[in-house]
Amino acid sequence: MKSFYAGLTILALALPASAHDLGFAGLLSSNNKEELDELTLSVGQPIADGPLMLKSGTAYEIEIVSDGTGELALEGAGFFRAIWINEIVINGLEIRPLGVDSVEFDDAGTMEIEFIAIKPGRYELRQPGSTGDGQRVEIVIQ
Incomplete structure (x- = not known):
């Protein structure tokens, strides 16, 4: 079970960078x-x-x-x-x-x-x- 939560944590930490790489941008992005x-x-x-x-x-x-x-x-x-x-x-x-x-x-x-x-x-x-x-x-x- 610990590895499941560790995997979710890694995924959660990786999402903002991945979303940015895909072109998603917030109001404060450089674009x-x-x-x-x-x-x-x-x-x-x-x-x-x-x-x-x-x-x-x-x-x-x-x-x-x-x-x-x-x-x-x-x-x-x-x-x-x-x-x-x-x-x-x-x-x-x-x-x-x-x-x-x-x-x-x-x-x-x-x-x-x-x-x-x-x-x-x-x-x-x-x-x-x-x-x-x-x-x-x-x-x-x-």
């Missing part, structure tokens, strides 16, 4: 994610060229790059609560958070955020304490 233009954090430079237009129910991946010219952050609690974050990757380390209010770079580096847009509306990410339009990016979820 279903849209890559957004990267956001750039640099002292005195705009974060983005224009607003980000997203669709509710769609998976996205975005890179946030800091050039290290200053200790820079992005805050946007409203936006982070309107999405479901699958993971944040920093230096190859994956973080799976329950929630985020802001992200901050002390040095140069890249952060990748993989998420699903959920709640339609207008949001923004901005550098804390800044007032210039270039230090914010508008995000619209349709």
Whole structure:
């Protein structure tokens, strides 16, 4: 009987890989994610060229790059609560958070955020304490 359960365990562990090999894909598979233009954090430079237009129910991946010219952050609690974050990757380390209010770079580096847009509306990410339009990016979820 133990070998029967051991066989079932091996089969259960093998199914996700087998299903993926057969072309079955979930919402977060690489085939279903849209890559957004990267956001750039640099002292005195705009974060983005224009607003980000997203669709509710769609998976996205975005890179946030800091050039290290200053200790820079992005805050946007409203936006982070309107999405479901699958993971944040920093230096190859994956973080799976329950929630985020802001992200901050002390040095140069890249952060990748993989998420699903959920709640339609207008949001923004901005550098804390800044007032210039270039230090914010508008995000619209349709």
